[in-house]
Amino acid sequence: MNHPKPTYLDLYTWGTPNGRKISILLEELDLPYRYHSIDITKGEQSLPSFKKLNPNGKIPALEDHETGQTLMESGAIMLYLASKTGNLLGEAGSVAYWAQVQWLMLQVGGIGPMLGQLHHFAKFNPGKSEYAETRYKSEANRLYELLNDRLKDHEYLAETYSVADISTWPWIARFDYQGMDLNDYPALKKWYLSIASRPAVQRGDVVPTEAEIPLPAR
Numbered sequence: 755m756n757h758p759k760p761t762y763l764d765l766y767t768w769g770t771p772n773g774r775k776i777s778i779l780l781e782e783l784d785l786p787y788r789y790h791s792i793d794i795t796k797g798e799q800s801l802p803s804f805k806k807l808n809p810n811g812k813i814p815a816l817e818d819h820e821t822g823q824t825l826m827e828s829g830a831i832m833l834y835l836a837s838k839t840g841n842l843l844g845e846a847g848s849v850a851y852w853a854q855v856q857w858l859m860l861q862v863g864g865i866g867p868m869l870g871q872l873h874h875f876a877k878f879n880p881g882k883s884e885y886a887e888t889r890y891k892s893e894a895n896r897l898y899e900l901l902n903d904r905l906k907d908h909e910y911l912a913e914t915y916s917v918a919d920i921s922t923w924p925w926i927a928r929f930d931y932q933g934m935d936l937n938d939y940p941a942l943k944k945w946y947l948s949i950a951s952r953p954a955v956q957r958g959d960v961v962p963t964e965a966e967i968p969l970p971a972r
């Protein structure tokens with residue numbers, strides 16, 4: 755008789771790119787977890803109960819009752835979950851591992867912050883700062899070009915599908931917010947659509963908030 759896997763993971767998140775990364779990863783890793791909604795539009799990320807989990811007051815956060823580990827920062831959570839299972843991340847210290855970590859770090863340190871600011875200025879507050887809109891749009895153009903160049907001769911950001919792809923994909927899924935046309939970046943578009951077709955990605959994407967995966971017009 756099959757016994758259900760025990761559930762010892764609690765995920766606290768919301769339907770933003772940083773929030774969706776973790777539910778997608780948990781689905782890819784086939785790890786059972788409980789989902790807790792932290793509605794950042796209502797300020798729930800600043801409640802003392804949540805700040806006990808993430809003193810920085812931002813989603814996502816994770817609790818692992820098996821080990822007693824509590825974690826903030828999506829990149830750290832991804833490394834933790836992939837290391838725990840030995841999946842979607844190379845063996846610690848290997849060439850594959852560092853290749854994946856470098857693309858993951860580019861996402862958490864560059865792609866997320868730059869595209870996130872573009873959402874703030876160009877999508878939600880247009881006309882407030884021409885300088886900021888120009889600055890973040892040019893960073894978006896540059897980063898899309900970088901990813902497209904990399905993916906011209908690589909199926910994935912590192913050699914195999916990994917945490918690096920999972921952390922970057924939900925940011926590219928906001929191409930519309932960013933005023934970007936994926937048709938201008940054919941290799942990135944191919945990568946985006948291939949990841950969008952993965953059942954675990956489709957399951958994980960709708961965990962925080964129901965929404966259709968955005969698809970480019972043609």
Ligand SMILES: N[C@@H](CCC(=O)N[C@@H](CS)C(=O)NCC(=O)O)C(=O)O
Binds near residue numbers: 772812826
């Ligand atoms: N570096 C953090 C960024 C987390 C982050 O910016 N979360 C946003 C949503 S995508 C948030 O909670 N925003 C609410 C706020 O800033 O108050 C991570 O990767 O986990």
